[in-house]
Amino acid sequence: MAEEILVGGVEEIVKRLISLGIDEIGLLRGVKEEVEKLQTIFTHIQLVLQDADKRQVGDERVKLWLQKLKEAAYDAEDILAEFAFDGLRRQVLAKTKVLNFFSCFASLPLKFKTAHSIQNITKRLKDIDEKKDSFRFNIDNTAENVIPNVDAARETSSLVNESDVFGRESDKVKMVDMLISDLGSSSAGATTTATTLSIVTILGLGGLGKTTLAQLVFNDATVKEHFGSMMIWVCVSEDFAVKTIWFKILKEIDSSCTQSESLSKQELQKKLEKELGGKKFLVVLDDCWQKDLDKWEDLILPLKVYGAAGSKVVVTTREDIVASTIGSSYTHDLQLLSDDQCLRLFESKAFVQGETKNSNLVKIGEEIVKKCRGVPLAVKVLGGLMRSKRTEQEWLGIRDGEFWELGGDVQKQVIEILKLSYNNLPPKVRQCFSYCSVFPKDYEIQKTKSSGYGWHKDIFKYLKKVN
Structure with missing residues (x-):
């Protein structure tokens, strides 16, 4: 992705240049014609950018070829910046009443320079436009491409649509029985009376559906009746800050609880004692990566001390060492889905409910599903991607893609499938993703923040528009 040339930003730069030429320097002789040429050339190029x-x-x-286009567009952006600065300078002078008849002519050299620069940009873009014909690109006549149905956000919640889940019925039954039982099963198969807190781990590789299983269990009617209102969901991810997780637990119990960096561990533990003391609860810690035993013991201690007998903590993780470190009383090792289960999931995403399915596409879909090797995330992503593709050629292109040639590494294959889905997003949306990628995982972007990150608003405005 680092080497990839994102065309969404290039497109916007040239559009701004066109607007600038018409509004600011269009009165200069010959410039309007040059801008119109530029607009025509870029319209031709724009039609093939997707392909x-x-x-x-x-x-x-x-x-x-795209690199040369990008360089021409960035040079155009330099013209924009210089001209915008001059406009700002003239506004300041006008407000301070310094601007006079003679200073109005001071910007003329810059206007002529800009006009000359636009002529050069137009010539370069004309060469780029002519060379594009040798590639025989497919022409895209649509204004916007359909965005595949992909779950982009990593932060999780307890909400789940059970009709979208396939093949986890028996897993759910085992997990529910474990949570409502007064007995805990050790990893060695022995049973012990659950007089204190029990930790249950859902273990499996990425994309297998650990979070989905936890959501199914969390929303089960029997589990809700067993734990009542004391059911807490926390998305942990890579930021394993003990005080932050404690606060999230308190926030789930009492939404009016406010976080304060000044609160000490002692103060937070007293709050936990007040909320959890003598009560039976279920806490789900989703997407855990922490392998440090001391940190885990620090986190779990108040839950063990204050919780009533029968309290449970469910941890989802893809790391074996996490499950062993936290001392799970039971580890549920999540397995791959069968081909039949995967096909049901794939078709639910690839076809609109109630539509007559093209038999040839169904057959190609079966072959695609088998290559997913039982990983539901891969099946779900590809199904969502195929929903916007209606020709056999497009489906065969996915079936025969190079990303399948990864030997036995299922995890790498899932990543490549996710990348394929990313590559099929419109360039503008990928540009937004690229901007956001400079932030660390789980960073909370303030869309109203103005100092230093003014482009936040543009990103959120565009994402709101396309969704």
Whole structure:
């Protein structure tokens, strides 16, 4: 992804240049014609950007062509910046009443320079436009591409649509029985009376559905009746800060609880004692990566001390060492789905409910599903992707894709499938993703924050529009 040339930003730069030429320097002789030429040329290029963007991954010639386009667009952005600065300078002078008849002519050299620069940009874009014909790109006549149905956000919640889940019925039954039982089963198979807190782990590789299983169990009617209102969901992820997790637990119990950095561990523990003391509770800690025993013991201690007998903590993780470190009383090792289960999931995403399914697409879909090797996330992502593709050629292109050639590494294959879904997003949306990628995982972006990150508003405005 680091080497990929994102065309969404290039497109916006050239559009701004066109607007600038018409509004600011269009009165200069010949410039309006040059701007109109630029607009026509870029319209031609724009029609093939979608296909060029996809083909750059495996074609160095296409990547070089896009690189030249990007350089021309960035040079245009430099023109914009210089001209915008001059406009701002003239506004300041006008407000301070320094601007006079003679100073109005001070910007003329810059206008002529800008006009000359636009002529050069137009010539470069004309060469780029002519070279595009040699690639025989597919032309995209749509204003916006359909965005695949992909779950982008990593932060999780307890909400789940059970109709979207396939093949986890028996897993759910085992987990529910374990949570409502007064007996805990050790990893060695022995049973012990659950007089204190029990930790139950859902273990499996990424994309297997650990969070989904936890959601199914959390929303089960029997579990809700057993634990009542004391059911708490916390998305942990990689930021394993003990005080933060404690606060999230308190926030789930009392939504009016406010976080304060000044609160000490002692104060937070007293709050936990007040809320959890003598009560039976269920806490789900989703997506855990922490392997440090001391940190786990620090986190769990108040839950053990204050919780009533029968209290449970469910931890989801893809790391074996996490399950062994926290001392789980029971580890549920999540397995791959069968081909039949995967096919049901795939078809629920790839076809609109009630539509007549194309038999040829169904057959190709079966072959795609088998290559997913039982990983529900891979099946779900590809199903959502195929929903926007209606031709056999497109489906065969996915079936025969190079990303399948990864030997026995299922996890790498899932990542490649996710990348494939990313590559099929419109360039503008990928541009937003690229901007957001500079932030660490789980960072909370303030969309109203103005100092230093003014482009936040543009990102959120665009994502709101396309969704």
